[in-house]
Structure formats: structure tokens, C-alpha cells
Amino acid sequence: MSRVDRVLRWLAVRLMNESRVERLFDAAVADLRFEMKRAMVAGGRLRIAGVALRGYLSLLALFATHVGEVTVSTLRVVGGDERRTLKKMAVVTAAVLTVSTALLLLPPALGLTRSSGRYSLAVYLVPQALPLTIPIALLAGILSVPLLPGMRTKAWVLIGTVAMSVGSFVVLGWAMPYANQAFREAVAGRQLSKGPNEMTLPELNRAASHVESSAAFSKQPAQRRLDYHIRWALSFAPLMFGAFALATITRQRGAILRAVLGTAVTIGYTVLLFGAAAFQNGAWLPPPAAAWLPNIFAAGVTIAMLRTSSRQPAASES
Amino acid sequence: MVPPHPNPLTVSRKELLVLRLLASADELYGLQMVDASAGDLKRGTIYVTLGRMEDKGYLTSRSDEPPPGAGGHPRRLYTLTPLGRRMLKRWSSALERLMPEFGR
Numbered sequence: 001m002s003r004v005d006r007v008l009r010w011l012a013v014r015l016m017n018e019s020r021v022e023r024l025f026d027a028a029v030a031d032l033r034f035e036m037k038r039a040m041v042a043g044g045r046l047r048i049a050g051v052a053l054r055g056y057l058s059l060l061a062l063f064a065t066h067v068g069e070v071t072v073s074t075l076r077v078v079g080g081d082e083r084r085t086l087k088k089m090a091v092v093t094a095a096v097l098t099v100s101t102a103l104l105l106l107p108p109a110l111g112l113t114r115s116s117g118r119y120s121l122a123v124y125l126v127p128q129a130l131p132l133t134i135p136i137a138l139l140a141g142i143l144s145v146p147l148l149p150g151m152r153t154k155a156w157v158l159i160g161t162v163a164m165s166v167g168s169f170v171v172l173g174w175a176m177p178y179a180n181q182a183f184r185e186a187v188a189g190r191q192l193s194k195g196p197n198e199m200t201l202p203e204l205n206r207a208a209s210h211v212e213s214s215a216a217f218s219k220q221p222a223q224r225r226l227d228y229h230i231r232w233a234l235s236f237a238p239l240m241f242g243a244f245a246l247a248t249i250t251r252q253r254g255a256i257l258r259a260v261l262g263t264a265v266t267i268g269y270t271v272l273l274f275g276a277a278a279f280q281n282g283a284w285l286p287p288p289a290a291a292w293l294p295n296i297f298a299a300g301v302t303i304a305m306l307r308t309s310s311r312q313p314a315a316s317e318s
Numbered sequence: 319m320v321p322p323h324p325n326p327l328t329v330s331r332k333e334l335l336v337l338r339l340l341a342s343a344d345e346l347y348g349l350q351m352v353d354a355s356a357g358d359l360k361r362g363t364i365y366v367t368l369g370r371m372e373d374k375g376y377l378t379s380r381s382d383e384p385p386p387g388a389g390g391h392p393r394r395l396y397t398l399t400p401l402g403r404r405m406l407k408r409w410s411s412a413l414e415r416l417m418p419e420f421g422r
């Protein structure tokens with residue numbers, strides 16, 4: 001057995017049970033070996049290499065198909081209680097998202113009405129609010145569930161948090177800069193050049209690299225780089241908040257304690273996020289570290305929560 | 319990781335193709351089915367499909383020991399079960415009635 005075969009078998013044993021390893025993996029390897037023998041008889045190094053490459057890729061595809069089948073079948077079997085739990089989480093998340101976004105937009109909308117009478121311009125500000133309100137709404141949605149969810153519910157919640165992180169990334173990388181630029185041009189009534197907040201993620205990266213290479217003594221390069229890293233880091237906020245909330249509801253059943261913990265993490269995260277510029281300006285931290293500090297804090301709290309709870313029995317089992 | 323037991327009453331398009339291939343030949347290897355399907359069955363998915371069909375009871379498989387002295391891994395040969403034959407017959411006739419253009 002070659003080294004590659006041994007590694008693939010090691011992976012197969014971890015992914016499948018014994019019967020499936022024998023029926024799926026061993027069957028595929030035996031067919032691959034037969035095909036390679038046939039190619040060797042026919043001759044031609046290129047032909048043998050082609051057969052081996054195709055065969056090993058098909059083994060990886062076999063693993064992916066098996067894992068996909070197991071995941072889909074497992075997620076499909078969601079019971080009535082779990083469906084109710086997921087529904088409640090989704091409703092609370094949507095409600096908190098709507099209310100918190102509206103509250104954040106209220107002051108600028110009132111200001112716009114007073115100054116120009118064009119409160120409709122506040123729509124352009126929605127993408128600015130979303131990167132903050134999405135993780136907070138998710139946190140509230142998960143923490144609102146009174147019962148401990150089962151493994152399938154947790155898997156669905158994790159999928160939801162990943163989807164929200166991807167959504168945040170799109171908002172931070174593209175939707176927010178486009179909306180900012182559209183807002184400024186609508187107010188000014190003419191075309192304007194873009195500032196850092198109006199640049200898309202690739203544009204901001206290019207601008208930071210350009211300034212870094214041309215202005216060695218300016219503070220601007222690090223600021224641009226910090227802006228760039230903050231957009232990446234903030235995209236992970238839903239994932240961080242979701243993981244923290246899942247760790248919390250698994251063990252803490254008290255609604256007040258959950259609310260206190262959720263609020264404390266939200267405040268800590270926000271303070272560190274707005275403090276990132278200060279950390280970086282004071283040259284205490286390099287831009288990537290300053291930008292990722294809030295996520296490191298949230299991950300640390302989640303790990304501490306899991307470690308603490310692993311020493312004590314769960315509040316209840318689902 | 320073990321997938322939950324599949325529903326024996328549902329037959330996918332690929333499963334129907336495997337049933338047809340096995341009905342026309344007595345026993346086949348996975349790779350032979352891929353070759354005979356003219357691209358409809360893929361090497362990366364055929365073994366998972368065959369495993370699922372075995373779980374449903376449509377197929378059985380056995381290890382085909384290599385000839386003495388030939389060496390190599392024992393390959394797996396697949397055969398239709400009576401349930402697999404019945405399912406093929408029922409599904410084919412149902413498809414012919416519902417959608418004659420696909421049932422053939």
C-alpha cells in the first residue's frame with residue numbers, strides 16, 4: 001500500500017464506519033488499482049499518471065459525496081421541537097435586526113429631514129448599520145431560546161451564522177461603500193471622488209498598498225490598512241457572536257444571566273472595535289492585531305465559557 | 319458517520335440507470351458501470367450511490383478475489399436483488415405511462 005493510500009485510508013476510517021470503508025472506499029481503491037495495472041500494461045508514463053490523478057481525485061470526491069450525504073440526511077431529520085426552536089430564533093433575530101437598524105438610522109434620518117427634507121436618503125445608511133446589528137440580532141435570537149437545542153439545531157444555527165458572516169462580508173466589502181458614495185453624491189448633486197469609506201474592499205487594499213509604498217512617514221498607510229483589516233474582522237462578528245451564544249445557551253438556562261453575559265460581550269466587543277484605531281494610532285498594536293482584537297476577545301470568552309461548563313454538568317440535556 | 323437509513327421507495331435517476339445497467343449484465347464492477355453509462359455516472363459518486371442502493375436492498379455485492387498469483391486488491395462485484403428487479407420493472411412501467419419520452 002502506497003503512502004497516499006495509507007493517508008486516504010486513515011481519512012476514510014475517520015469519516016466512515018467499517019462497513020462503508022469496505023463497501024465504498026476499498027471498492028474504489030480496488031478499481032483504481034485495477035485500472036492502473038491496465039495502464040501499466042498498455043505503457044506510457046503519462047497515461048499512468050493520468051489514471052492515478054483521476055483515480056485519487058475521484059477518491060476525494062467520494063469522501064465529499066459521503067460527507068455531503070450524511071450532512072444533508074442528518075439536517076433533514078429535524079423534529080417538531082427543533083423546528084419550533086429554529087423558528088423562534090429566526091423571528092427574534094429578524095425583529096431585533098429590524099428594530100436595532102431602525103433605531104440606529106433614526107438620528108441621521110431626523111437630521112436629514114431637518115437639514116434637507118430628504119429623509120429618504122437614510123436608506124443609503126442601512127448598510128452602515130447592518131455589520132453591527134446583524135451580530136447583535138443573532139446573539140439575541142439564539143439567547144432567546146429557553147430550551148437547549150439538539151445537535152441538528154446547533155448545526156443549523158452554525159450554518160445560519162456562517163451565512164450571516166458571508167452576508168456581512170458582502171455588505172462591508174461592497175454594499176456599504178457603494179451606498180456611502182451614492183449618499184454623498186445624492187447630497188452634493190455631483191460626482192465626487194471616493195474616500196476610504198467609499199472604497200470597496202479590493203480598492204481599499206490597493207489604496208493601502210499604494211500609500212504604504214509611497215508615504216513611509218505618514219500615519220495614513222497604517223490607518224488604511226487598519227480599515228481594510230477591520231472590514232475582514234467585522235465580517236466574522238456573526239460567527240463569533242453565534243458561537244458565544246451557542247456556548248452560553250448550552251449551559252446557562254437563566255434568562256437574566258444570559259442577557260447579562262450577552263450584553264457584556266456586546267459592549268466589550270464594541271469598545272474594542274472602536275478602540276482599535278486608538279491601539280493602532282498609539283503604535284501599541286500592528287493594524288491586523290488591532291482589527292482582530294474584538295474577535296479574539298469574543299473567541300476567548302467563548303472558550304472560557306466552554307471550559308468552565310465542561311467542568312460542571314450541563315443544565316439539562318435535550 | 320453513518321447516514322440514516324434511506325427510503326427504499328424512492329429511486330433517483332442515477333439509481334435507475336444503475337438498475338438498468340445491472341439488469342442488462344449479470345454482474346458488474348463500479349468502474350464498468352461508469353464506463354457503460356457514457357458519462358452519466360461519475361467515478362467520485364458511483365460508490366456512494368451503490369452503497370445507498372445496497373442499504374435499500376436493491377443490490378448485493380461480493381468481493382471478487384483476484385486470480386492466484388495476480389495480486390492486487392479484491393474488487394467488488396454488484397448484482398441486482400429480486401427487490402431491485404421489481405423496482406426497476408415498476409419504475410420503468412410507471413415512467414413509460416407518465417412520461418413516454420423518458421420512460422424508454
